[in-house]
Amino acid sequence: MDMDQAKIPQATAKRLPLYYRFLEGLQTSGKTRVSSSELSEAVKVDSATIRRDFSYFGALGKKGYGYNVNYLLSFFRKTLDQDELTKVALVGVGNLGTAFLKYNFSKSNNTRIEMAFDVDENTVGTVIGDVPVHHFDDLKRHIEGNLDVAILTVPSSAAQGIAEKLVEAGIKGILNFTPARLSVPDDVRVHHIDLSVELQSLVYFLKHYPLSSN
Numbered sequence: 001m002d003m004d005q006a007k008i009p010q011a012t013a014k015r016l017p018l019y020y021r022f023l024e025g026l027q028t029s030g031k032t033r034v035s036s037s038e039l040s041e042a043v044k045v046d047s048a049t050i051r052r053d054f055s056y057f058g059a060l061g062k063k064g065y066g067y068n069v070n071y072l073l074s075f076f077r078k079t080l081d082q083d084e085l086t087k088v089a090l091v092g093v094g095n096l097g098t099a100f101l102k103y104n105f106s107k108s109n110n111t112r113i114e115m116a117f118d119v120d121e122n123t124v125g126t127v128i129g130d131v132p133v134h135h136f137d138d139l140k141r142h143i144e145g146n147l148d149v150a151i152l153t154v155p156s157s158a159a160q161g162i163a164e165k166l167v168e169a170g171i172k173g174i175l176n177f178t179p180a181r182l183s184v185p186d187d188v189r190v191h192h193i194d195l196s197v198e199l200q201s202l203v204y205f206l207k208h209y210p211l212s213s214n
Ligand SMILES: NC(=O)c1ccc[n+]([C@@H]2O[C@H](COP(=O)([O-])OP(=O)(O)OC[C@H]3O[C@@H](n4cnc5c(N)ncnc54)[C@H](O)[C@@H]3O)[C@@H](O)[C@H]2O)c1
Pocket: 091, 092, 093, 094, 095, 096, 097, 117, 118, 119, 120, 123, 136, 152, 153, 154, 155, 156, 158, 162, 176, 177, 178, 179, 193, 194, 195, 196
């Protein structure tokens, strides 16, 4: 299918990973089709929005049939670049960073932490979960022109300074696990992951949108 991805609205693009995860679960359990109301129930997006989102990728649900799960998944894989290996750098090999290095992302999708950076002499020069840890001073040399996504797991006090160095080295996307709000140029995207916000959201959904067991 020929699809101009630039035409997908940002709000739609943001929901793709949500759809993707749910559909993958359906595929694993052997389901071949899904209705927009079923999807709506599962991902908490109203079905009109889902139908509009899906129309952007040429997936038109048929009345009484719904959507073809395999078709949607293959489209999402392409759009989310799951078919292509994305190399990622990690900065800050402490508690959280070490856990990420030991967790092999590439088993479940095509994102791989290729290298890590720290300033601690005990960590620099080691290899954790097959990932080499370099000194942060050598950042530019290792990543420039090589990769453009970084995971940030440093103390929040160091986060802004490190983000600036990452941007200088050509990083275009930062997955920020620190509580610090980063200020970066307009062409750099930061996604902030805050465990307490995620938990609050879960508790909210449990309270207001209880799931039924059937
Ligand atoms: N988002 C979440 O859900 C969540 C959960 C736990 C922790 N955190 C946050 O993640 C961050 C890391 O937590 P942690 O427990 O792993 O901390 P940690 O202290 O164990 O690890 C931080 C690492 O960063 C390194 N570091 C410090 N300055 C650096 C620099 N200039 N360049 C490169 N590396 C540098 C340190 O040497 C250390 O190895 C913290 O900001 C914490 O608040 C987030």
